[in-house]
Amino acid sequence: MTTVSPNSAAAAAEANQESYRGIEAPNSKRRRVASGKNFEMYSWLFMRLSGIVLVVLVLGHLFIMNILDGGVHRIDWGFVAGRWASPFWQMWDLTMLWLAELHGANGLRTVINDYARKDTTRFWLTMLLYASVVLTIGLGSFVIFTFDPTMGG
C-alpha cells in the first residue's frame, strides 16, 4: 500500500473540489479555465436575469412606440423632448440601453466564440464588439444625461 503524504492529500482534495465546478467527462484530467473561474456561470445567469427585465422594458417600449403612439410617423425632436422631460422615461431608457447592450454583447461574444476558427479572428472580432459596446453605452448614456429639452426654442 502506498502512503499518502499530507501534501498530496491536500492536492487531491483541491482537485476533487475543482471537479465540481463544471461538467467534465468521467476520468478526465483536471482542466483549468484560463481566467475568472465562474465568469461563464455569471454570464449565463446574467442572460436570464437581464432577459426577464428586458421582456418588460423592451416589449413595453415597442408596444408604446410602434402601436400605441403610431410608430415612426409620430416621432420628431419634440416627441423625444417631451418624453425625456420625465425622469421615469429617462430611467426606463437608460436601464434598457445598458441591459440590452450588455445582453446583446454577451450573446454576440458567444456567437463569435462558436464560429471564429482562428485565434486572431476571434480576438479582433471581440475587440470590435467591445469597442462598439463602449461607444453605444457611452454615447447613449451621455445623450440621456445631457439632453437639453429647451434646445428646440
Add this chain to the structure above:
Amino acid sequence: MASTVVRPRRGDPGARRGSLYRGGEGMWSWVAHRITGVLTFFFLFAHVLDTALVRVSPESYNLIIETYKNPLVNLMEVGLVGAVLFHALNGIRIMTVDFWSKGPRYQRPMLWGILAVWVLVMIPGTYFMLERTVATMFGGA
C-alpha cells in the same frame, strides 16, 4: 485520432428524440434565437446612433427621422417587432427549461405554445403597425 462522437443510427428512436438540440424543434428554435438576437443587436447599434442626434440639433434629428417615414422602413419595423417578440417568448421558454424541473420534458409543446402566442400577437400588431401605410398607399387618404 478517433472521434469520440457517437453517431446515432438512422431510425434509432432514443438518440434523436432524447436530444434537446440536435435536429428537430430544439435546434431550430436555438438557430432562430441566435438570428433574431444578432439582428436586434445590430438594430440597437443603429438606433442609439440615430437617437443620439437629438443632442446635436432638432434639425439633424428630424432630418434622419424623416428618411424613416416610408413603407419599406415601416415593413422593417414589423420585422423588428416580430424578431424581438420571438426572442422574448423563446427566452422565457429557455428560462422555464433551465429553472423549472418539468421544463425539459415540455420544451417541445412549449415551443408550439410560444409560436401560437407569437401569431396571436403579430396579427393585430401587424394590422396596427401597417394600417397607416396601407391607408396612405391604397386608400388615397
